[in-house]
Structure formats: C-alpha cells, structure tokens
Amino acid sequence: MFRKIYQRRTLLYHHTRKICKGPENVQTLELPNGLRVVTERIESPLACVNLFARVGSRYENYDTNGISHFIEHMAFRGFTSMDCETVACQVNNLEAKITSKTTREFQVFSAVCPSTFAGDIVGLLAKIVTELELSDQEMDCERNIIQQEMKWLDMNPKKVMFDYLHETAFQGTPLANRVIGPSRNVNKFNRDCACYFMRNHYTPTRLLFVAAGDVSSDTIAAAASRHVGSTECETKADFSPCRFTASQVRFRDDSMPFAHISLAFEAPGYKSLDYLPLLVAKNYFGSWHRSQGGSDRHASDAVRAVATDNLCEQLESFYIAHSDVGLWGVYFVVPNMNIENVIYNIQNMLMHLCCTITKNDVERAVNITKLELARRIDGVVNSAFDIGVQIMLKNERTPLQNIYQDLSRLDPKAIKAVAEACIYDKPLVTAAVGPTEELPDYNRLQAGQYWLRL
Structure with a gap:
C-alpha cells in the first residue's frame, strides 16, 4: 500500500510544472491536466482554501445568463457520493466555514478550517465541479430562494443603480449581464442546462486552487490532482471584447x-x-x-x-x-x-x-x-x-x-x-x-x- 501511494505521488510531481516565481512563501504549480495550485505559507492555526472558476455572467449569453449564480446555490445541496445531510456533517467534522461568491468574471468557493484539514477541504470543494448532484427537487428549492434574493436586490437602490450602470455602459455585450440573471432564465433552468454549462466551463484549465496558512504545497497539489481529473471541453468557453457606450x-x-x-x-x-x-x-x-x-x-x-x-x-x-x-x-x-x-x-x-x-x-x-x-x-x-x-x-x-x-x-x-x-x-x-x-x-x-x- 505504501509503495502504491509513493509511486503515485512520484508520478504526479514528475509532471507538475512550476509556472512562476514569487516570494519564498508562495508556490505556484500547474498540474498535468492544466489545473493550477497556489499555496502561501503563513504562520497561522487556520488555513483558507479557495476554489476559483473562470465563470460568471460575462461567459453567459441571453439564454444562460444567471446559470453560474444558480450553480453556486446548488454547490452544497448534495453530491453523487453523498447527500446534503452528509455534506453538512462532513463540513462540521472538518470544523470549516464555507462561503461562496459569483462575480461577472469569476466564481469562488472559500473554506476556512484548521490547517491540518486543508487537504480534506480540497477534496470537498473539488466535488462541486466533479460530483454535483442536480436533483429537480433541490433545484426547485433553490429557485425559490433566488427569486427572494431578486426581490431583495430590487429593494437595494445602490445595487440596482450599479446594475443599470453596467447595462448602459456595456450595452449589447456580455459584461452588461447581471450576475443573478433575469427571472425568465431562473424559472427555466434545469439539470440538462446546468450539466451542459458545467461540462464546458468547469474544466481543469479554468479552475484554480489557492491555499493560505500553515499548509504544504505537496499536500494541496496531491489532493487537487487526486480529485480533479482531466475533463474534455466540448466548446471553447471565452468572452469577447466589450464595447463601451457613452449613455x-x-x-x-x-x-x-x-x-x-x-x-x-x-x-x-x-x-x-x-x-x-x-x-x-x-x-x-x-x-x-x-x-x-x-x-x-x-x-x-x-x-x-x-x-x-x-x-x-x-x-x-x-x-x-x-x-x-x-x-x-x-x-x-x-x-x-x-x-x-x-x-x-x-x-x-x-x-x-x-x-x-x-x-x-x-x-x-x-x-x-x-x-x-x-x-x-x-x-x-x-x-x-x-x-x-x-x-x-x-x-x-x-x-x-x-x-x-x-x-x-x-x-x-x-x-x-x-x-x-x-x-x-x-x-x-x-x-x-x-x-x-x-x-x-x-x-x-x-x-x-x-x-x-x-
């Protein structure tokens, strides 16, 4: 058993490539499947592990606007290997606090936990992009929550104003899209739509693991390589240049x-x-x-x-x-x-x-x-x-x-x-x-x- 583990770790780091130089306490690695891993060594009893994905409203079109935010809501509603209650129990056992955020150009899932559990947190966050269970019942539940969130946003004049600012400044381009999307799209999102979007956008080359704290880069890289395999992308997912309109x-x-x-x-x-x-x-x-x-x-x-x-x-x-x-x-x-x-x-x-x-x-x-x-x-x-x-x-x-x-x-x-x-x-x-x-x-x-x- 020890020999197999040793051989696997040797194979992993034989193909791992260091892609940039920075401070001595920061290491950036690129794994064979294109996944990037960055670790920063800080003297702290806690560690923060972030999973970044190159998704957001700028990578969406008229029909899919809001799907990234919808997937964020579905992130911990259950995986194919464990249900929602098991996920909550595992988060509690790891003494972790998990938050998420979606912007126009990226999405991040962040977990704060004791440094000794950083490797396990990497595996848990990786399940979001590899084993997400998109059941119709859970999607209907989150759909109602997002609709309530839309009502709250509409009652916040500052957020409404900044959404209008993007819509008029970059009108006719993807950057004008709201992160939460329109209600017409939220009401029609289903499992097929979410799976298709994830298959084309949540690929290793568009993902990034960042860990800061008293963590080892070997541990984070090994956990990331073990849980995120190579995934084929059907289409090239990228955004086009935006056009500014004085208005x-x-x-x-x-x-x-x-x-x-x-x-x-x-x-x-x-x-x-x-x-x-x-x-x-x-x-x-x-x-x-x-x-x-x-x-x-x-x-x-x-x-x-x-x-x-x-x-x-x-x-x-x-x-x-x-x-x-x-x-x-x-x-x-x-x-x-x-x-x-x-x-x-x-x-x-x-x-x-x-x-x-x-x-x-x-x-x-x-x-x-x-x-x-x-x-x-x-x-x-x-x-x-x-x-x-x-x-x-x-x-x-x-x-x-x-x-x-x-x-x-x-x-x-x-x-x-x-x-x-x-x-x-x-x-x-x-x-x-x-x-x-x-x-x-x-x-x-x-x-x-x-x-x-x-």
Whole structure:
C-alpha cells in the first residue's frame, strides 16, 4: 500500500510544472491536466482554501445568463457520493466555514478550517465541479430562494443603480449581464442546462486552487490532482471584447427620499499598467458619509464642499476593474434639489485631478492606496482571495513589495496623464435611481468635463 501511494505521488510531481516565481512563501504549480495550485505559507492555526472558476455572467449569453449564480446555490445541496445531510456533517467534522461568491468574471468557493484539514477541504470543494448532484427537487428549492434574493436586490437602490450602470455602459455585450440573471432564465433552468454549462466551463484549465496558512504545497497539489481529473471541453468557453457606450439611464421614482446617482468613465482593466495610477486617483478623490465627523477638515475639495454645506448623504469614488476594461467614477446619494450642486463640485474636482493635482495630493493618495492594498492581504482569508483574483484576472501574482515600489514612483505628471486620458473631455456614462427630476441632461453633464485653457 505504501509503495502504491509513493509511486503515485512520484508520478504526479514528475509532471507538475512550476509556472512562476514569487516570494519564498508562495508556490505556484500547474498540474498535468492544466489545473493550477497556489499555496502561501503563513504562520497561522487556520488555513483558507479557495476554489476559483473562470465563470460568471460575462461567459453567459441571453439564454444562460444567471446559470453560474444558480450553480453556486446548488454547490452544497448534495453530491453523487453523498447527500446534503452528509455534506453538512462532513463540513462540521472538518470544523470549516464555507462561503461562496459569483462575480461577472469569476466564481469562488472559500473554506476556512484548521490547517491540518486543508487537504480534506480540497477534496470537498473539488466535488462541486466533479460530483454535483442536480436533483429537480433541490433545484426547485433553490429557485425559490433566488427569486427572494431578486426581490431583495430590487429593494437595494445602490445595487440596482450599479446594475443599470453596467447595462448602459456595456450595452449589447456580455459584461452588461447581471450576475443573478433575469427571472425568465431562473424559472427555466434545469439539470440538462446546468450539466451542459458545467461540462464546458468547469474544466481543469479554468479552475484554480489557492491555499493560505500553515499548509504544504505537496499536500494541496496531491489532493487537487487526486480529485480533479482531466475533463474534455466540448466548446471553447471565452468572452469577447466589450464595447463601451457613452449613455445615460435613469429610473425615476419620486417616492424615494434620495437619488442614487453615478458618473463614470471607461477605464483600463485590472492587468493594465494604468491600474495603480487610477487607484491612486480614486483615493485622491476620497469618500464621505454623513455619519463621519470633521466635515470641514477633509483633504478632498469635493468631499469638503458637500460635507460643510450638507449637500448629500454619501459620496464615494469607485474603480471597478475587470480583466480588460473597467469603470472609474463617483457615486453619491443626494436629495432631489441638491443634485446640480453636488455634480458641480464633483466635476470641478475631476478637472483639478486632471490639471492641478500637486505633489502633496499624490503623496497622500499613494499612502491611502498602500493601506488599502495592505488590507487586501491581511490574514489568510484576504490573502488567499487576493492571490486568486490576481491570477484569475491577469494570470500572475505581483508581490506587495513590488507594488509599493511602483506606487512610490508615481508623481503628479503621471496621475495627470492617466486622468487626462480617461477623464478629461472623455465620454461619460450616467445611471440614476430615485427622484431624478433635477438631474441635468446628458449634454450638459458632458460639457462639464473640460476647462477652457489658454
């Protein structure tokens, strides 16, 4: 028995290929079937094991939009080798906490457990893509849960507004699809549809295991190779480039107390060289909520203006970066009669960002960005997720020290160049939900995106 196990492990690592170099505590391996395994050695009694899949609404079409999110709901409703109760019992025995998330470009199943059980967790997560039991009874149960989730999302104006923002900015492309999908698709999903999608999308070359904690890369790689075999893909699953459309969408509802509005611009994606400068620009703009104190002592001019004059309830800048494209903009919650005043201050701040940003402004924004990036890898859970996102979106993991060095080299000239390329006199997209009577016409908004300069 010992000889057989030894021979199998020797065969596995004879064909395993190390595909990149990183810090000494991080190892990235590619198994013979194309499955990638990344481990980060951290002194911690707990380990976090993530299974990433390259699926999401961007890989779906009109008829399958929402199927990835549906499969996420079915993940632990039972496998072919064990029923739902047995799965729950095994999770309890492994002392694990399991969560899941589906975005437009990837899906992740995350488990936190004692480090000694990391290998067993890999086997449990692998069953999601190899042994998922899609019974009609369980699918009907999850269908009702998803419908309730849709009602909850429709009652959240911020989420509705950002869904509208993607739909109008990337209209006619897969990136406009909602993650949860439309109700017409959720009501008709069945076992055949889910099995066909999984057979073409949940293949080893599109999967990634990430483990962070006091774990061994040999243990994780052996468990992953044992439970995920080679699977043939019937069709090539990939997404096409997206097209940005300058436009405006508004859902007027005068019964709401506040309007939720966003102004956004087309921006480079996660793997672009301009990602860090745009992240610094976002933090230069800043954010504010009415619950904060010190309204007249904020560094950002726009934040200080809306705070001291009580113009809005909330204001925050955002940078939504997908793999090859993104949206950079400002989101704010405002009473109807203050919309024009808030927009004036926002666009004035955007012009300062493009034209008059100073060295002190850049240093402050860079320090905030460094803190934000450090928090992304704080602890095994955050670190495992950050590694997976980097590899899924740009196929490599950049150490934090290298990112800090790139940030320290940024100066006002670099920020102005990126801001002028993405913001100054560039077409914008607007989404608004609520009492939007005072929201200016699109042409007026576009006219505020430049200064007359001599």
